[in-house]
Amino acid sequence: MASRxxxxxxxxxxxxxxxxxxxxxxxxxxxxxxxxxxLDVNRMAPGVDYNVxxxxxxxxxxxxxxxxxxxxxxxxxxxxxxxxxxxxTTFSRFMRLLDNYERSTGVxxxxxxxxxxxxxxxxxxxxxxxxxxxxxxxxVAL
Numbered sequence: 001m002a003s004r005x006x007x008x009x010x011x012x013x014x015x016x017x018x019x020x021x022x023x024x025x026x027x028x029x030x031x032x033x034x035x036x037x038x039l040d041v042n043r044m045a046p047g048v049d050y051n052v053x054x055x056x057x058x059x060x061x062x063x064x065x066x067x068x069x070x071x072x073x074x075x076x077x078x079x080x081x082x083x084x085x086x087x088x089t090t091f092s093r094f095m096r097l098l099d100n101y102e103r104s105t106g107v108x109x110x111x112x113x114x115x116x117x118x119x120x121x122x123x124x125x126x127x128x129x130x131x132x133x134x135x136x137x138x139x140v141a142l
Contacts, residue, residue, distance in 0.1 A: 039130040042088045049081040063106040090129060093122040
């Protein structure tokens, strides 16, 4: 999720006319991204809060299907700190979104009032983080 917000931030910088290839701008962006990373007090630590078991690749999913041939013999995550997932507001609200989406490609999404509420609660929680408060200050300054 953080990479999505960093991408949006970078896009806004590029659209504002700054030349990100210039060393000074590149350093400013690096400093900014490092500050946002530092502000993310909720991030999960690899090897501590979760472990990834890299294995084979999943197969192609054809349109209208949700069947995927998974070549991995084990789950992708071999360990996840569920206590942290359940007790950090942004994570717990994100987890509530996971059953809101149509798994099959090419099938129209139906969004319920309850799902809209879950989405808004998640976005509210994200916008209350220090990372997003810092982003807001930067966007307002542009």
